[in-house]
Amino acid sequence: QQQVKQSPQSLIVQKGGISIINCAYENTAFDYFPWYQQFPGKGPALLIAIRPDVSEKKEGRFTISFNKSAKQFSLHIMDSQPGDSATYFCAASRDNYGQNFVFGPGTRLSVLP
Amino acid sequence: GAVVSQHPSWVICKSGTSVKIECRSLDFQATTMFWYRQFPKQSLMLMATSNEGSKATYEQGVEKDKFLINHASLTLSTLTVTSAHPEDSSFYICSARGVVQGRINTEAFFGQGTRLTVV
Numbered sequence: 297q298q299q300v301k302q303s304p305q306s307l308i309v310q311k312g313g314i315s316i317i318n319c320a321y322e323n324t325a326f327d328y329f330p331w332y333q334q335f336p337g338k339g340p341a342l343l344i345a346i347r348p349d350v351s352e353k354k355e356g357r358f359t360i361s362f363n364k365s366a367k368q369f370s371l372h373i374m375d376s377q378p379g380d381s382a383t384y385f386c387a388a389s390r391d392n393y394g395q396n397f398v399f400g401p402g403t404r405l406s407v408l409p
Numbered sequence: 410g411a412v413v414s415q416h417p418s419w420v421i422c423k424s425g426t427s428v429k430i431e432c433r434s435l436d437f438q439a440t441t442m443f444w445y446r447q448f449p450k451q452s453l454m455l456m457a458t459s460n461e462g463s464k465a466t467y468e469q470g471v472e473k474d475k476f477l478i479n480h481a482s483l484t485l486s487t488l489t490v491t492s493a494h495p496e497d498s499s500f501y502i503c504s505a506r507g508v509v510q511g512r513i514n515t516e517a518f519f520g521q522g523t524r525l526t527v528v
Contacts, residue, residue, distance in 0.1 A: 328515050339415070339502050339519035340453070385452060389515075396443055397504075397517055401452045 298323060300388050302400030309407050315373040317403045319386035322367065326388040330397070331360065331371045334383045343384070344371070376407045411437040411509045415502070415520025422493055422527055430488045430523045432503030439505035442486040443517070444478060447500040459486055483507070493527045500524050 301320045309315045321329075327348055332340035346353045346360040346369065353360045359372040373380055383404050387397040412435040422428050432442060441460050445453040457473075459465035459480035467473045475497075477489040486505075490497055503520040507513075 330516070332519075337500075337522070337524065339413075339504075339522040341519065342516055345516065389517075396455055396458055399452045402450075404450075 298398050300386060300398050300400040302386050302403060304403060305401070306404040307406070309376045309405065311376065311378060311407055311409050313376050313407075315376045315380070315405055315407070316370060317384055317386070317405075318368065318370045319388075319400050320366075320368045321388045321398075323388070323398075324367070325390060326398075328389045329360070329362065329369050330387050330389075331358075332385045332387060332399075334385065334402075340385060373405075376405075378407045378409050381405055381407050411435075411505075411514070411516075411518045413439070413503065413505050413518045413520045415523055417523060418521055419524040420526070422525070424494055424527055425492055427489055427491045428493055428525060430490075430501055430503075430525075432486045432488070432505070432520050434484045434505050434507070434518070437505075437509040437514070437518075438483040438507045439486070440483065440507035441505065442480055443504045443506075444476075444486075444488050445502045445504070447502060447522075449500075453502060456488075490525065493525070495527045498525055498527045 330345035331343045333343045334340045344358045348364045357374045362369045383402045386400040389397045414433045416431045444456045456471045457465040457467045465478035480486040502522045504517045
């Protein structure tokens with residue numbers, strides 16, 4: 297019940313295209329869903345996060361879509377750029393600062409110039 | 410935004426020695442810190458959770474006598490890998506959640522990670 301599934305494992309997109317990464321969770325107690333971007337040799341950095349009271353959140357080129365009934369959420373990167381090439385992790389947590397995050401297995405995104 | 414500083418960024422040590430990794434929250438109170446281990450091309454694996462002033466809670470399969478965690482203050486947690494062996498070589502990452510600018514903050518802030526190589 298603690299698992300977060302993520303797909304695809306890897307993704308190749310042309311510059312300017314849309315990158316879409318999907319995640320699914322099982323634990324209905326989760327109420328905070330962040331996405332992290334990680335470059336090689338660096339720690340993860342928060343990209344965007346959503347709570348279940350909204351179905352979509354947009355920040356610049358990054359959009360999270362959230363489907364509470366399906367227990368799924370996805371990250372859309374519009375106008376993908378080579379600088380977006382990184383590993384992306386979805387995560388889920390209780391909205392409580394003492395709670396750990398459960399991470400998805402990650403998606404390696406490559407944006408071709 | 411809140412900043413977590415992790416040091417060192419990389420370390421090479423001899424088998425049998427101990428290595429200490431520091432994780433500092435620079436501008437907020439880290440009431441809870443998490444330590445992760447990450448193997449190449451894999452996700453983050455939680456090792457332990459520590460609350461300031463309390464003993465760390467270790468995940469199943471993580472040896473608490475080998476990976477000593479101390480969270481003595483609201484701004485500092487340390488992970489000591491004792492009697493390190495080559496199989497302990499990995500990327501270790503800390504993260505912190507807590508009180509930012511006087512408000513309880515949900516977001517987790519991550520350190521830069523430490524690449525440990527045991528030879």
